[in-house]
Amino acid sequence: MRRMTARPANAHQARLLRALRDSGPNSRAQLGDETELSRSKLAVEVDRLLETGLVVADGLAASRGGRRSHNIRLAPGLRFLGVDIGATSVDVAVTNAELEILGHLTHPMDVREGPVAVFEQVLNMVQKLRDSGVADGFDGAGIGVPGPVRFPEGVPVAPPIMPGWDGFPVREALSQELGCPVMVDNDVNLMAMGEQQAGVARSVRDFFCVKIGTGIGCGVVVGGVVHRGMTGSAGDIGHIQVDPEGRQCACGNRGCLEAHFSGAALARDAEAAAREDRSVELAGRLEAAGRLSAADVAAAAAAGDGVALDLIQEGGARTGQVIAGLVSFFNPGLVVIGGGVTGLGHHLLASIRTQVYRRSLPLATGNLPIVPAELGPAAGVTGAVRLISDHLFSPA
Template identity: 55%
Template sequence: MHVADAPHLRVLRLLRDEGPVSRAELGDRLELTRPRLLAEVERLVAAGLIAEAGMAASRGGRRSTLVELDPRLRFAAVDLGASSIDIEVTNGRLEPVATYRETADIRSGPRTILQRVNELLHKARTDGAYEKLDAVGIGVPGPVSFRDGVPVSPPIMPGWDRYPVRELLAREHGCPAVVDNDVNIMAIGERHGGVAHSVDDFLFVKIGTGIGCGIHLGGTVYRGVDGCAGDIGHIQVDANGPVCSCGNTGCLEALFSGSALARDAIAAARSGESPALAERLAAALAAEESREDRGDDEREPVISITARDVADGAAEGDVTCIRLIREGGRRVGGVLATLVSFSNPSMIVIGGGLALLGHVLLAEIRSVVYRRSLPLATGNLPVVLSELGSRAGVTGAAVLASDTAFEQAS
């Protein structure tokens, strides 16, 4: 049996999600008696979490004072990808006041990556984004023990296993910190400010370099016993399929993911099967040669054909590009049909880099899910694209950071 959250949490979350509210409305909305509410507000003002914000418009009687989250509240939201660092410093309402994005290889190890995160956050302070952080939330591309605040056996993150990420960030910035899996924070972000707004039971499927699934059940993220729930990229979908980076054959992400799609697209370009891709590959190689001629050594690794090229080729009507997207959608749809029969969610959100493949991908996923799952489970099941796109992760990290700060204020 679940009991409602503590009053201070409900006050803080309402002000975070809806902005300034009068004391009178706050009492009504949260069904708190006036003395109880006033005591909570007084305590939260003293704790530096909320502040007065002028008078509300009259509701007929005496005008009520508006309260809002303290304007000095600041949360740091960090989204580590396989090859990127995304940071937002936000105010109490989770609006970004500073944004940083750069490439970084997660395989450089935790010291290098976290040092760079700290440098960027200290730069944000120098830039005037904050005086003091109230909490840091960070997402990493691998399984996490949420309770311990450490990555656990993350396959693509050598050196990070049980590295004390939460503890080091908390110590460095003198505030609470919280660590979660990157797909979980994307799901949380999409629920806070995206297409899954206020949906309690949904799956967020990230199709990027790899494939993962954030599971939101009964209003909270379900992380599993070892923190690896939702790790659907290595589900076997074809016993005769290609060998996966994990060593098994025919895993979902060996058949469809950013890297699998690039592999298949390059093959289709080389064989001449796809004129659109052949043209793009030729252009990419020419650019690469002129770059080498100029002697540019320090450059990012070149991926000669990307999902963007396949999407553009499909938009131009290139049959092979359309086929690659549809085959991928069919693979993802087959796994999702299974997960829908199993978990009976009320929405599926498709996000990550390959969401740019858009409605060709979505149509194929929908077609398989609707045909192969239980009719009862798909009767009212929307399958939709992420609204937040690349901001889903930092948004979710900011939500987690604020929740952590609010919980510790009790």
């Protein structure tokens, strides 16, 4: 299949492409309404896009009362690849240019095995997707890694949980493998972009997105744009202090949020409770599985286990405490809670909400929804394809 070589030649074409991406196939007339381009200009630019093959005609549009219009859509053969490397798993997905997921694979994998092993796994999964027929080649790829990234170069910098990745040229390597443009970002930023593209944050311009997985991170969106900070480490809230006399954290400090609540901390606490026989429910699960995870705590809580509920409640309170501070500082229009522990569901959310609404000023919380993420495991890969398509659908 011929791959996308052309790029929008100007800002107008870029706007048209994004409009087509976000609202699907569209008639010229509707496009004109949306982008507020004059008819002549629209005709010229659409014709050029048709020439380059980025968009194609696609049957007739529904009539709006007069002559029927021909639909325009992004070339149906375009394919984007989204890769989400988590601490303990890898997600790979293929989408069309409208960012609809055509194929999605997940594989458990420890990121600490290093970039070479992980890349091998990713390329394996990509091959599987190729074999399944959803894609031949790719026009662009986005990839997220669980640590800070020097964004312009697409290189992880000083990632705490993934030694061996520091300085590894992720962008360059993947681009070489796939033969297409690649963009790299923090996995949490991608989650935020995913929710902004296709999830709960679709119409919000200032929000943040807390991801509670193995660790805790936070994607910050200001004016519709991801805020990455000076060194790409914005949103790194896992090591904010929640208790001066709190637990020792791997980072060397005391009382970090992550030490008190995260997928890893929760599992540890649950196992401790099980061993100390404080919870029959958890003890049984530990017996059965040999170890516990956040999912076990969720299940125990759903079964009414008091200890599990307490763990969730306290974790939510800790998280809420931090979020309350950030809400005061940032005054967002929405807070999204996502990540592996979203299985903890309503209990966690309620606990967070209580804390935030109690601790932040009414002016900031008055109209502040705190909601669970909508996309689940697809958020990361959706954000990844959004990232690369934003890049490609922008004027050169």
